[in-house]
Amino acid sequence: MDDETLRKYAFVIVSSYRTKTVKALQNDVKTPTQISTDSGIRTNHVSKVLRELKEEGMAECINEDVKKGRLYRLTDLGEEIAENIK
Numbered sequence: 647m648d649d650e651t652l653r654k655y656a657f658v659i660v661s662s663y664r665t666k667t668v669k670a671l672q673n674d675v676k677t678p679t680q681i682s683t684d685s686g687i688r689t690n691h692v693s694k695v696l697r698e699l700k701e702e703g704m705a706e707c708i709n710e711d712v713k714k715g716r717l718y719r720l721t722d723l724g725e726e727i728a729e730n731i732k
Contacts, residue, residue, distance in 0.1 A: 647730070654702055655727050663687055665731055667695045668720065671705065672728040675719045699724065 647655060658664045666685035670676065678696060682689040696718055699705035704724035708717045720728060 647726070651723065651726065654704060654723065655730060657702060658699075658704070658727055659731065661695070663691055663695050664699065667692060667699065668704070668724060668728045669731060671718060671720045672725065675708065675717050677715055677717060681718070 658668055663685075666687055667681055670681045670684040676684070678689055678692045681687070681696075682692045685692070687695070696705055696707075700707065703721060704727060705718055705720055708719060710716070
């Protein structure tokens with residue numbers, strides 16, 4: 647991993663919510679509700695984490711135009727980080 651990827655990796659692993667959210671999205675596309683169910687994190691916390699991950703370039707919403715049922719997935723950077731989380 648390069649320095650920037652390591653910085654983003656550290657950003658994820660210092661938060662159990664971020665770590666669980668990244669792992670829940672690994673190789674998958676999910677709604678915040680599905681992420682919440684899979685990770686055991688409340689939906690409002692998942693929404694905050696997804697916003698943070700989007701800002702850092704690790705996750706993306708593939709249907710921003712809808713209010714309900716938004717779908718999220720990891721970017722290539724997010725997938726690389728997910729693969730390195732133990």
